Amino acid sequence: MPPYDDWNKIEEEEDEELQDDSFLESKKDVILFCIDCSESMLELYDDPNYEESVPTCHLYTALEAAMQIEKRKILVGPNDSVGILLFNTTRKAEVNRKQGSEIKKNTFLFQPISALGAPMMQELIQLLDAAREDPNELRTTIPPLTGKRVAISDVITSCNWVLRDGAPKTATKRVFLITNEDNPNPGPGSWQLMTSARTTLIDLAQSGVTIEPFFISTTEKPFDVTKFYSSVLLPSNIGDEDDSDEADPSVLPESISISRIEDLLSQMRFHEVPKRAQFSVPFEFAQGLTIGVKGYGLVTEQKKGAYRYFVDLGDRMEVATARTVYIDEDRQVEVDKSKMLYGMSVGETAATADSDEDDGSGVGTRIVKAGQRPFYTADDIKSFRTLGLEPGIKLLGFKNRDQLRFEDNIKHSQFIYPDEMAYSGSRRTFSALLKTMIKKKKIALVRTLTRRNAQPMFCALLPQEEKADEGGWIDPAGFHLIPLPYADDIRSAPIEKGLRASDKLKDAARAWIDKLSVKNGAYPPDSYPNPALAYHNAQLQASAFREQYDPESFEDLTEPKADMIHKRAGNLMQAWKVALVNDDSADMVSVPPVTGSKRKADVSVDEAEIRSKYETGTLGKLRVDQLKDFLKSKSQPVSGKKADLIERVAEWLDAH
């Protein structure tokens, strides 16, 4: 997951599972924001986010969204590049600006495509701050083109040139087109302009660039795609738009976002990470019945980036590249990877064996007759892992939905979607299977091998219906591929017996649970940004901007809403606590489990006694084992010297 993939190369193939995703992350992503700066984009209106009248405009929102995306990009993909191109503006490039080739008139390259860095971010942030202060700032910095509009084909051609100059050839390249004009080239010659726009778009697509349009629609100025864009835009399949049925010209491209200006950022968020398949494999229903599917990671734990090592070169800090070499320690020679063989550890004890005078080989060597080889090659060990299976998904059969239990989980799921490019007819077959399984409330059991050097796994296929939520997000139709644990992964319950509550007590608990339940709620991932990650990133950004970080400003959204809990259910929780104290179990003494015959004499002292010692300041009179027992019963650590233990006991009693 962390983008610092080349840093983690120490993990060798055998730990392939661990770095599953990193090879995907290593691909560079390039985004060129292409923002309309026409009069209507600059039109001021009151920002609905503020109580008092704070003027803002579409362009401001668009730039701010671009800034937010850059901010995220810099953290999740430090190798990615971003640029900003503005059109319908009269601003001209300064001559000295380093730029490969000239771009079309009335387009302006605000930020050339380059890897993100703090100075670039700060420049944009400063402009936005200035615009906040003075609503006319944007109009002065980026004067709009009045009276006419740039032909969309010119805009696209400029994008193409900018990307050609700035973006590495093999990166995923995308243009985020932001405009509120649904008919940019009306009037005479519009048909011709439409055709040339389309031609330039095909050119763009052929150089591997996808265009992701974000159209702004308002009540006063609704956006109608059919006026211009629907006949211009291509289906989003990169590079092969004229390659197959996927590009069926009768179907509208999948990724057009028409949104209210307030949703612009959240719409962009959906597209922030380029959609990349983690695997593309055949899905075999039965012998001779195979479709193509692609797998995507929709949930993966996002971790903090790993730190890197830097060397001070005087004028700058340079990252040191780490390289892992394998050496024969006795001979101090480096061994090439292709010559490596794999086997069982010879073991450190070999040398200490009292009777191996017949081999003087020292630690870690194994001697055999010439021509023999008690070790495997890299290919051998790969085949042990895969059992010689080829990558693919193999259907084993169907089970009832309720057979997929809560506890049968070991790893995050993946998502599969048909791949018409591999097998034509995949989509309808996939769709038919999905519908049937939803109807019959079934899950499928499959055996998967997602990559050549992965491990075979059994997974449940959980069908998902297409469903839209309020936020404009649509849950896509497809299957979740949920890895099931092997018997080797399952641990038995270590506790088999325990006291149970009376119905009375249960009802008391039920009372406050009722109050604290959200009726139609579910676990809301969106409401819980990872606080540790956010805290880390905020400090990282401050450090890069050379600003002081104020930890007080950080808000952890995952903390339970204690006030609300007490307000709603405080009384009931108290009532339950009273019921618990009055419960018969309160007087029960626990029968310690008999483990072995060597039980010490019972030395335990009860809490009241310890508390009284604490209050009189005579905790020191207790023995270490008594202190430890007490701490253990409170799930506190029992490490350290007696003084530490006393301190910890005191702390606990203090808090309770």
Add this chain to the structure above:
Amino acid sequence: MGAIRTVDLPSGPDGEQRTTEMTNLEWSLQFVKLKIQEMIFNGRKTDQCGVILFGSEETSNIINEKNGGYDHVSEYIPISQPNAGTLSKIDALRPSEVSGDPIDALIVGIETQAQYLASKKSWTRKIVMVTDGENSIEVEDWEATVQKMNILTISLTIIGVDFDDEELPFEEENKSTIKRANEEFYHTIISALQNGVCGTCALALRETTRPDMKQTKSTLMGSILRLGDTDSRSDEAIEIIVKTSKCTALTRPKSWKKFSVRQSLGDDEEMDVEEEQKIAFAQLKMRSEYFVDRRDHDEDEDGGIKMEEDESILDEAEKEEKQKVKEEQFEKVEKEQLVRGFKYGTTYAPCPDGQFPRLQTKKGIDICGFFPTKNFRRELSLGEVQYVWADPSSPPQQVALSSIIQAMYEKGVMAIARWVTKDGMDPKMGVLSPVLFDEVDCLLWVQMPFADDIRKYTFASLDNLVSRKGEVITEHAYLPTQEQLDAMENFVDAMDLMEAGDKDEECNRATWYDTLLSYNPAVHRTKQALFHCAVVSDVSTNPLPPPHPELLKYLEPPRRVIKRARDATEECKSTMKIRQVPKKVAKARKDGHVHATDEDEDFLLLDRKQPISPARAQIHITQAPPTSPSKRKAPTINPDDSETEEEDEEEMLLDKPMVPPLDARNSHPLPTPARSLSPQVDPGRAPGRIIGSTYPLADFKKNLAQGDLVTKAVEDLGAVITEIVMRPFSSRRSKELLDCMAALRDTCLKEDEVDAWNAFLVNLQEYCMADMGNAEFWSQVKDIGPPLSPISDEEASRYC
């Protein structure tokens, strides 16, 4: 034990039967060694063993020393914790001509063990006897021995070479009278023992590979379950002391140690010359080195395509030189000189501690609220599952937690909770689900994603297709018809597993597949292989035996289900009309922006007249022909021009005569060590490969343009090139292959796949220079020189 036997080996790469010959002793010692290897592997101080021989030339045992007798029984390895030396000692054993009495050996064994364990009464005592059953036995008085064993609670396992066995099943023909009598006698002993088994060696060997589960006892970790503000409103807030333990934990295959052949044996060499030639394999150690590139970055960022001077093909001297060039520009730095920090884009953010101050957190599990279980989204579960128990030593805590669990269960809700494992650790969000076991209640926890962990990719709707005119389309090749839906429904019904498992006592079939019986093939196969190579001296003449059947039982659907679903499957096949799409040839690009090598494309077009795609007739899924580029040049805007099956079929028919006659030699892909179990035949593009052998370069380019799976594309193209080179008559494709290589190298350089290229090149050289190889092709590669040479780190670095 000196008799020679023929042992079956796993079939060779081409399916041929292979066998080897070894003595009965060698064969049965494999069992002994595997057992000892397992002890070495587990590494427990309380797992010890010793070896006593009977039928040895010399006599050396404790009873003989004291009282005499017990001839030809010797204590070969004293009881101790075994190690690699133990195994090599066992390897040194050779069959003898003398005979020893197994009962004598048994008594010596009991005595030796008893003496060693005199002060360790609680140890479990086991004796394993390995014999071919041909020794003469003094059968009187064995009852006393058995009695003694029962008193000492010794378990005895007798492993007999070619003993008859019903379980395997096995019955030896022409069994000698003495062996028959002995076998019977052994069975008598076993039945008289409280704890004894007797089995045949073949079964015992197989059973050593049976997946066994290492029972891991999860430790109970203390924590606190909280609700509300325990600091300032403790009268209301709830706090329950809980213990947590793992419910699932991912087991990974054991890791391999790396070895390499040690070039010379150094000083000892002279001594060895007199004896047989030996080679040593040395275990490798890992070492990290750090390098820094001192050159200014902007200097020649673009000039990188230019080749390094002469770094042609691998050669020791040149390699050294390369190393030198590399070292000049790349300076090795000591770890002490380095400072830790983070990259914020291109900006350096210093952070000498390796992490910024952490978020202040307090250990415990905080409940945030409850929601109905039916709204739980199973696919969001992130990882391993944990149990949450009430403190087993505190009755009030147990009752308290139980009341909450029961109330949650009754209401059908789960709790959202925030878990901090230790003060100051990063919090995790997750859900707690109530579970009522027979005699105890507990909660199960699973981690759920944060907002940051969710990727919102957009996918085209499967159902709602909208035309460019904005109309909803109801009939389309993407949308299944009613007929297709019916066929699928039948298929799903036929493939149901709910009653496809084994029968229970009441003849009801259970569900097929149970997680508790599914063993991880990677884990157990790797372990088997590890053990195997530790006990044999050569894996090519004595390859790994096949995996235990238990490992394979869930890899394919149950046979009766497949049988039951045959009709439904056929129906599905015929209505769905799925076709494999052959890889498209990348269209020559009109634009000048991409500097694609045009000659390549031309060349491909020419070459296409002689495609090498084999055995199309075997393919179950009919292949649609490659669409000719000219046909698709003008993207059509006509909304009605959606493609239909019929068109494809027509094309099919037209194209058919062009399919070349089958080339029998090509119909089998090169044998590779990793052969597929599942039959998937598309030899043009081997299963799982995204690059076909027919138009490799085009496939490769297309994959790159798509940008999906670069690593995979590189790997596959390499494999395909090697494959084609090794085919007969590959010389007519030489130029194409060289072009492929040029493209591959170029991509490797730019895509940080340098290792892949270098490995591919070495591999290719090996193949070419082997007997029956293709030396001619290799010399062509060499002639081209730098553009196809190995990539040095220095060159690679310019692209980083």
